[in-house]
Amino acid sequence: MTTLPAHKMLLDTTHEDPTRRAPLVLGDHDFGSVTETVCRIVERPKPPRAWYVAFAVSVSLTGVLVGLILYLFVTGVGVWGVNNPVGWGWAIVNFVFWVGIGHAGTLISAILFLFRQKWRTGINRFAEAMTIFAVICAGVWPGIHVGRAWLAYWLAPYPNQMQVWPNFRSPLVWDAVAVGTYFLVSLMFWYMGMIPDLATIRDRAVTRIRQMVYGLLALGWRGSNRQWLRYERAYLLLAALATPLVLSVHSVVSFDFAVAQLPGWHTTIFPPYFVAGAIFSGFAMVMTLAIPARQFFGLKDIITMRHLENIAKIILVTGSMVGYGYGLEFFIAWYSGNSYESFAFLNRALGPYAWAYWIMVTCNVAVPQLFWFRKCRTNVWVLLGACILVNVGMWFERFVIVVSSLSSDFLPSSWGYFSPTAVDIMMLVGSFGLFFTLFLLFLRYIPMVAMAEVKSVMPQALMEGTGHRPLGDYWGDMPHPEQRHKAVDAEARS
Amino acid sequence: MTQAASTSQESADQPRALWGCLVEFETVEELLAGAEKVRDAGYTKWDCHTPFPVHGLNDAMGIRPTRLPWLVFGAGVTGAAVGLALQYWTNAVDYPLVISGKPLFSLPANIPVIFELTILFAAITAFVGMLALNNLPQWYHALFHQPRFRRVTADRFMISVEARDPKFDPAETRALLESLGGSDVELVED
Numbered sequence: 001m002t003t004l005p006a007h008k009m010l011l012d013t014t015h016e017d018p019t020r021r022a023p024l025v026l027g028d029h030d031f032g033s034v035t036e037t038v039c040r041i042v043e044r045p046k047p048p049r050a051w052y053v054a055f056a057v058s059v060s061l062t063g064v065l066v067g068l069i070l071y072l073f074v075t076g077v078g079v080w081g082v083n084n085p086v087g088w089g090w091a092i093v094n095f096v097f098w099v100g101i102g103h104a105g106t107l108i109s110a111i112l113f114l115f116r117q118k119w120r121t122g123i124n125r126f127a128e129a130m131t132i133f134a135v136i137c138a139g140v141w142p143g144i145h146v147g148r149a150w151l152a153y154w155l156a157p158y159p160n161q162m163q164v165w166p167n168f169r170s171p172l173v174w175d176a177v178a179v180g181t182y183f184l185v186s187l188m189f190w191y192m193g194m195i196p197d198l199a200t201i202r203d204r205a206v207t208r209i210r211q212m213v214y215g216l217l218a219l220g221w222r223g224s225n226r227q228w229l230r231y232e233r234a235y236l237l238l239a240a241l242a243t244p245l246v247l248s249v250h251s252v253v254s255f256d257f258a259v260a261q262l263p264g265w266h267t268t269i270f271p272p273y274f275v276a277g278a279i280f281s282g283f284a285m286v287m288t289l290a291i292p293a294r295q296f297f298g299l300k301d302i303i304t305m306r307h308l309e310n311i312a313k314i315i316l317v318t319g320s321m322v323g324y325g326y327g328l329e330f331f332i333a334w335y336s337g338n339s340y341e342s343f344a345f346l347n348r349a350l351g352p353y354a355w356a357y358w359i360m361v362t363c364n365v366a367v368p369q370l371f372w373f374r375k376c377r378t379n380v381w382v383l384l385g386a387c388i389l390v391n392v393g394m395w396f397e398r399f400v401i402v403v404s405s406l407s408s409d410f411l412p413s414s415w416g417y418f419s420p421t422a423v424d425i426m427m428l429v430g431s432f433g434l435f436f437t438l439f440l441l442f443l444r445y446i447p448m449v450a451m452a453e454v455k456s457v458m459p460q461a462l463m464e465g466t467g468h469r470p471l472g473d474y475w476g477d478m479p480h481p482e483q484r485h486k487a488v489d490a491e492a493r494s
Numbered sequence: 495m496t497q498a499a500s501t502s503q504e505s506a507d508q509p510r511a512l513w514g515c516l517v518e519f520e521t522v523e524e525l526l527a528g529a530e531k532v533r534d535a536g537y538t539k540w541d542c543h544t545p546f547p548v549h550g551l552n553d554a555m556g557i558r559p560t561r562l563p564w565l566v567f568g569a570g571v572t573g574a575a576v577g578l579a580l581q582y583w584t585n586a587v588d589y590p591l592v593i594s595g596k597p598l599f600s601l602p603a604n605i606p607v608i609f610e611l612t613i614l615f616a617a618i619t620a621f622v623g624m625l626a627l628n629n630l631p632q633w634y635h636a637l638f639h640q641p642r643f644r645r646v647t648a649d650r651f652m653i654s655v656e657a658r659d660p661k662f663d664p665a666e667t668r669a670l671l672e673s674l675g676g677s678d679v680e681l682v683e684d
Binding site: 030031032035157163164165166167168169170171173174177178181184185188189192196199200202203204215216219220221222223224225226227228229230231232233234237238241242244245248252255451452453455456460461 | 522541544545548549551560566580581584585588589593604607609610623627630631633637638647648
């Protein structure tokens with residue numbers, strides 16, 4: 001292993017050295033300065049100009065989405081490109097895409113919590129926010145896709161004058177239950193994690209209105225240790241419940257396809273392959289949001305390069321799993337000896353949708369391979385570009401699955417080619433507007449880093465200097481910040 | 495408005511009830527050492543206030559684990575039972591639906607809904623149960639009168655002892671808290 005000069009090793013936490021544990025928060029932060037760094041983002045009287053520009057664009061696009069939904073309701077689903085044989089068009093593609101995006105937030109907040117991955121504390125709050133907003137964006141589509149959206153409540157099991165109940169053996173009902181549960185559990189998990197930080201904002205409030213609004217939301221939190229005891233236990237329980245939940249949600253979404261008889265859909269690999277793809281696309285979205293957020297809001301000490309590098313590693317792993325899934329689908333199609341199945345896959349790669357298939361393979365399998373190289377994992381432009389491509393690729397994956405199988409199934413006489421309309425395209429763009437509107441409001445009004453959690457993994461919280469370190473040795477044998485100053489000064493002089 | 499003003503005037507004239515006593519620390523170590531002393535002095539109605547969960551503090555305070563996990567377990571079992579009963583009764587008893595000639599009730603097809611309801615019931619109980627056991631929401635509290643208390647959600651650590659503790663004595667408790675090495679011991683009115 002090459003050794004770096006001491007000061008470089010201190011500032012560059014992406015350097016792997018198994019004998020040292022990298023600090024999670026850079027700079028000479030104490031509890032007060034972490035509070036200040038995070039709180040001043042929501043406390044400044046006016047956000048940066050870039051925020052206004054982004055917000056104006058996002059709100060306009062949300063308006064486009066709302067207008068087009070009204071147009072759809074008034075006119076009917078004929079405004080979309082759906083027709084026989086492709087009855088599930090962009091609406092379902094978008095639904096699966098957005099639900100998938102949400103999965104990374106839960107993975108970071110729940111699964112990494114159970115695995116004691118303490119680096120998650122810097123990014124979990126806005127990853128969870130991303131989950132909530134992505135699930136909201138996802139929830140739009142099945143609702144409006146049913147044709148008569150005002151009857152969507154028929155999915156709920158309630159006693160009615162028709163005396164009929166939902167068919168609980170249908171994957172579409174499973175889907176409604178799974179996504180509904182996922183939304184509620186994610187919302188509770190997110191809100192619960194925010195309570196201590198909302199109390200911080202309440203206690204720093206200088207105007208009466210802020211004090212009252214944040215005070216109401218903070219529910220009277222006093223940071224009492226008797227409260228923390230139950231709070232931490234509840235947090236652990238929610239994490240333990242959300243972990244199987246998140247794995248189940250995309251499995252259930254994949255059942256919408258896998259339980260059908262259609263060639264290309266009826267495969268047992270779908271649940272794990274959907275879950276891997278969901279986490280893959282979600283982490284790419286976390287990265288896409290984290291890079292500008294840490295840049296514009298001065299959070300580079302808390303969301304460090306090491307965080308981004310860790311995310312890149314997860315993208316590499318899940319992207320390779322997805323690539324394995326693509327390969328295995330072909331193998332099973334051949335190995336099954338089923339001519340319809342074999343045709344479905346050859347048709348994907350070589351048929352009328354080959355362009356979409358190869359966009360998918362390039363973006364999802366080839367692009368993440370960049371992250372084998374440390375130079376690529378630590379360059380924000382490479383990270384940002386690759387992650388946007390991954391999101392494009394994952395949208396196309398759902399497009400390929402939904403559209404190619406429906407367009408060419410058993411009977412060649414009923415084959416068809418799907419083309420989106422302008423309404424389809426603008427509604428997808430509009431859903432990004434809705435997502436970014438919600439996300440920008442979140443950045444403005446809610447602390448985007450879980451302050452209480454970040455403080456609890458700082459060396460000062462772990463009784464540095466008393467020889468009593470219950471949770472692990474966070475500084476390891478790294479020199480104390482003061483010594484680091486000296487090293488940096490010496491470097492500057494020389 | 496005038497009535498409210500006169501009420502506050504009256505309460506200002508009367509001596510307000512004593513709520514307890516508060517002491518402030520700057521570091522986790524001081525807090526832990528202080529908590530152990532308050533615990534050993536035999537107080538029961540007291541608490542530590544911290545900006546983040548401090549590990550080791552439960553032992554230093556000598557507080558018992560919470561019964562929340564049992565509530566969550568019970569809710570999870572209830573959710574599973576509700577999910578099973580709902581699907582069996584609606585699809586196989588109240589309005590039998592024959593779909594593709596498949597059995598009216600088949601456990602594998604009913605697992606997803608049972609699973610989701612198990613998680614949903616348990617998660618709601620974990621969240622609501624945590625708030626209920628913590629007496630939250632509680633928007634009024636005597637400690638919120640203390641301007642210093644605002645820093646407890648940022649970077650300070652405090653110990654509060656309530657006046658309703660049987661061992662509480664304004665002078666004695668104050669002396670104990672002053673001996674802990676913290677700063678600004680003060681009595682808190684309700």
